[in-house]
Amino acid sequence: MSEDVLVASGVSKTFGHGKNVVEAVKDVSFALAENEVVTVVGESGSGKSTLARMVLGLMPITSGTMTFRGNDVSKMNARGRTDYWKDVQAVFQDPFSSFNQFFTVRRLLARSMRLLDDKVGAERLEEALGHVGFPNPADVLDRYPHELSGGQRQRVMIARALMMRPKLLVADEATSMLDASLRVNVLNVLTDLREQLGMTVLFITHDIGQACYVADRVLVMEHGVMVEQGRAEDVIFNPQHEYTQRLLADVPKLHEVQDLTRARVSDGPSASGAHAQRV
Numbered sequence: 001m002s003e004d005v006l007v008a009s010g011v012s013k014t015f016g017h018g019k020n021v022v023e024a025v026k027d028v029s030f031a032l033a034e035n036e037v038v039t040v041v042g043e044s045g046s047g048k049s050t051l052a053r054m055v056l057g058l059m060p061i062t063s064g065t066m067t068f069r070g071n072d073v074s075k076m077n078a079r080g081r082t083d084y085w086k087d088v089q090a091v092f093q094d095p096f097s098s099f100n101q102f103f104t105v106r107r108l109l110a111r112s113m114r115l116l117d118d119k120v121g122a123e124r125l126e127e128a129l130g131h132v133g134f135p136n137p138a139d140v141l142d143r144y145p146h147e148l149s150g151g152q153r154q155r156v157m158i159a160r161a162l163m164m165r166p167k168l169l170v171a172d173e174a175t176s177m178l179d180a181s182l183r184v185n186v187l188n189v190l191t192d193l194r195e196q197l198g199m200t201v202l203f204i205t206h207d208i209g210q211a212c213y214v215a216d217r218v219l220v221m222e223h224g225v226m227v228e229q230g231r232a233e234d235v236i237f238n239p240q241h242e243y244t245q246r247l248l249a250d251v252p253k254l255h256e257v258q259d260l261t262r263a264r265v266s267d268g269p270s271a272s273g274a275h276a277q278r279v
């Protein structure tokens with residue numbers, strides 16, 4: 001039985017006061033186990049990103065507790081937070097949007113490497129690029145961001161996060177800007193990482209098709225409330241909550257998701273490790 005890495009108990013987040021109060025996350029409880037891919041799915045405004053920001057320690061919790069390997073995330077001092085961000089890394093929707101487009105990928109990543117000593121940093125960079133399907137680092141390091149596809153850029157960002165060897169990777173709408181084939185490619189990288197590195201992945205998406213494709217477990221959020229959580233197969237084939245049923249009914253090609261998920265279940269966990277072909 002794998003251990004829980006992160007445990008959230010009765011977590012709430014409220015913004016504003018009086019008439020303008022917004023309860024973005026309401027009394028949410030869940031746990032993320034070691035070596036598990038979990039998705040949080042819900043429509044826009046359901047509180048997914050707020051939850052992700054609290055997991056990342058970027059936003060204080062209004063009430064409840066969140067612990068990472070037994071330590072309270074909301075009570076960390078500055079030093080504790082720096083250590084936390086070695087263990088918990090994030091990948092966001094728009095890779096490179098905040099980076100200087102006139103710098104090569106090597107130069108951009110050098111900034112992250114400053115957190116590590118030079119030699120360790122260079123080794124980890126090669127290793128991390130290998131994990132996301134770039135066996136020859138020069139293929140990407142000497143190029144400019146605009147010379148890479150969206151999927152390649154997002155894989156570089158995942159490599160950047162991996163350099164810290166995190167225990168938990170939070171991917172917030174990390175595939176939303178990609179077209180379908182690149183999206184599947186990045187989703188496959190995330191599931192491969194779980195198998196290769198024993199990492200826990202928290203994947204945030206508004207798309208229940210992607211959620212079920214990539215996840216071991218799915219957490220469904222509606223208006224800040226976690227209305228359902230369960231194994232991906234159970235959520236797809238036997239959704240309990242009316243909101244989950246509605247999200248599933250809106251997926252135009254759900255049969256494809258079902259086929260993929262069935263294949264994954266019947267082939268066992270190693271099946272998703274065989275994604276040799278990457279875009």
Ligand SMILES: Nc1ncnc2c1ncn2[C@@H]1O[C@H](COP(=O)(O)OP(=O)(O)OP(=O)(O)O)[C@@H](O)[C@H]1O
Nearest residue numbers: 015022024042043044045046047048049050051206
């Ligand atoms: N800093 C903030 N101040 C006030 N309200 C906020 C703030 N951040 C989020 N909210 C509100 O909290 C609710 C949840 O927002 P959140 O961004 O977490 O949802 P989401 O599910 O991630 O949506 P999306 O997919 O559109 O990003 C929304 O009603 C939003 O307007």
